[in-house]
Amino acid sequence: MTDPTQEPSSPDYFSVADGPRPDYARLFRLDGRTALVVGGGSGIGRESALALAAQGARVVVADRDLAAAEATVAEADGASYDGGLVTHELDVTDEDAVRQSAAELGVVDTLVFTAGTNVRKRVLDYSGEEFDRVVGLNLRAAFDLVRAFGPGMAQRGRGSIIGLASMRAVMVEPGQGVYAATKAGLLQLLRTVAAELGPQGVRANTIAPGVVGTPLTTQIRADEEWAGAYATKSALGRWAHPGEIAGAVVYLASDASSFVTGSQLVVDAGWTAVDGRFTPPG
Template sequence: MSAFDLTGRLALVTGSSRGIGRTLAQGLAEAGATVIVHGRDAATAGRAAEEISASTGVDAHVATFDVGGSAAVDAGLDAIEERHGVPDIVVNNAGIQRRAPLAEFPDADWDDLVRTNLSSAFYVSRRVSRGMIARGSGKLIQIGSVQSLLARPSIAAYGATKGAIAMLTKGLCADLAPHGIQANAIAPGYFATELTQALVDDEQFSAWVRSRTPAGRWGDTSDLVGALVFLSSAASDFVNGQTIYVDGGMTAVV
């Protein structure tokens, strides 16, 4: 099992002060990695880092740069590398959702989705890849969605960004695999988080999720940790350009 051990690795998880990202950062720390908790609010990210350190005994640090701007990403990674070195693992998790019928979808919401869900992953991966190339190793993990493959009404724009994440992951593989870097994606199904609580509480929608998912339930954020540790570790050194659907079987059935 030593191939799954992340002791001595440095991991940056964007958007990890709460929700799915918070669980992912916790899981990497439990596997031995030193983690950098990232979020827009320094106080929230700081509390998350303190909790991770206290529960795992592993160092956790904080970063608060804007992942949606290339200059801010470059400056943020410069600071991380100066203090801690080049991350071994980067999880591009930052993301938002906007819902509206296609004919009424606002330009501002489209721009926000592309900036946060897609451009951020490109900017962070581009910047951190330079140090990974020089070192000859690294793990880039994008967080996609079942909407990387499937569509639903009112979220065409969100689905477009998540579909692009799957192709960005393949492109990262094409460019970076010759340098010893693996780029893969995890695509969650329907997960119960604070951001989806309204949907969880909607019994009609929850009944649809349970009936549409062969596992018969919403996902728990802890269900994502195993795939993440695998893709972050030496156990996945010959896995590249892939999207792993952690969805209770939703994308496997009609």
């Protein structure tokens, strides 16, 4: 029973702010932490897995294509990857498999989901099956992953959830409507997760890449005119290597971003900052 004569204790708002400064030499290190990279068999997922391991994390490379996950681990052979990498076969469109993976893998400090798909069609040409397929992998799977791994993070009082959205979360073009809707949905989903799990010490953010050379963009890169138009739209005038997105993943997984949550980190070479493709004279 509360003593009415006793002053209520005040929350400690400043314990971290008044504490020692971070160890800047180890700001991006991930030693002793486990990271799960979903979609780690190719593209941004593969490079993110390698980058996290290089900073000392033990990385679980999850992919429904186990051979692709094994190829990612093979990339690290003979290199200096302090944390090590292991494979895990997982189809994230199978809700039961996601839940089972959370039980099997145990402590996961960082959850990264990069798996995604796209059907490039105008909205009126889309079928219901295509809509369900894109939404199922890009958004529903993220929802299931958060529900499976978020409770453990909240119980431990720490964790970083990182979703790969896209600049399409805020900018769209014909033929990208459903994909864009899923990426906007992912952004809002993780903003909500940030709000709901922040009091338990769990952070949630998205990364919004621009045009990146991955299997998902093969169709565009095969068309020289299309690929060139995309390249010249950005301030840097080129496509990104998947490894150029991995730095953002390491940042959001590490203590370097300890005060960052509910954010979208845009890595798009200035695409969303540049107005149009034509430079006026003068």
